[in-house]
Amino acid sequence: MMADIAPLGETKDWLEAIGFTVNDGDLWLEALTHGSTGAERNYERLEFLGDRVLGLAMAEWLYNHNNGAEGQLAQRLNALVSRQACAAIAREIGVSDHMRLGKQARDDGAAESDNVLCDTMEALLGASLLESGFDATREIIHRIWRSAFEGHAGRSKHPKSALQEWAAGNRRRPPHYEVVERSGPDHAARFTIRVTVNNVGEVEATAGSKQEAETAAARLFMEKYG
Incomplete structure (x- = not known):
């Protein structure tokens, strides 16, 4: 059973207001359908496609508008296409109001996960590629990511890189990251990561993915010991 969701007509109007071209309704329904519904077709395959579309569009955008070295471009790219960044864009455009979730998943907070x-946002980009092609999808990415692109995302050193360099500069072994706990259902998993620098100390942090938890742990470590 699915929790309350926006009617199909409202969802179509919403998609078109963002700039998507909606001809194949079943395709867009698939892009907004989570596996918890038990539907035969959900967003996973489209998410796989959209992830690559977003990465390519963002890499091209950075290449054309940033004269930085390869490492700087990669740092910005990783920040702009991260799960946190994708989720922030999804919240801004109101994705959660149109996702098809099983009732239990919605009750568990999947609509805000x-x-x-992020997966749903990428699935929408995958659907757009199939409906309208790369050029049209790239234009949508440029429009809805512009604020993030012109902001500070990825401009400062990533916490894990900063910690790595700090450890080397202080003649310490490289930081060691380990998962100490994983909790919650798959669609709303929580990971607790411990980062240790030998003969200095350790801290733990929890987030919705291992990568985000590692980043948070590195940031906390630098705040405490750096």
């Missing part, structure tokens, strides 16, 4: 929001 960074993982689910």
Whole structure:
């Protein structure tokens, strides 16, 4: 059973207001359908496609508008296409109001999960590629990501890189990351990561993905010991 969702007509109007071209209704329904519904077709395959579309569009955008070295471009790219960034865009455009979720998943908070929001956002981009092609999808990415692109995302050093360099500069072994706990259902998983620098100390942090938890742990470590 699915929780209350926006009617199909409202969802079509919403998609078109964002700039998507909606001809194949079943395709867009698939892009907004989570596996918890038990539907035969859900967003996973489209998410796989959209992830690559977003990465390519963003890499091209950065290449054309940033004269930085390869490492700087990669740092910005990783920040702009991260789960946290994708989820933030999804929240801004109101994705959660149109996702098809099983009642239990919605009750468990999947509609606000960074993982689910990011996956759905990428699935929408995958659907757009199939409906309208790369050029049209790239234009949508440029429009809805512009604020993030012109902001500070990825401009400062990533916490894990900063910690790595700090450890090397202080003649310490490289930081060691380990998962100490994983909790919650797959669609709303929580990971607790411990980062240790030998003969200095350790801290733990929890987030919705291992990567985000590692980043948070590195940031906390630098705040405490750096």
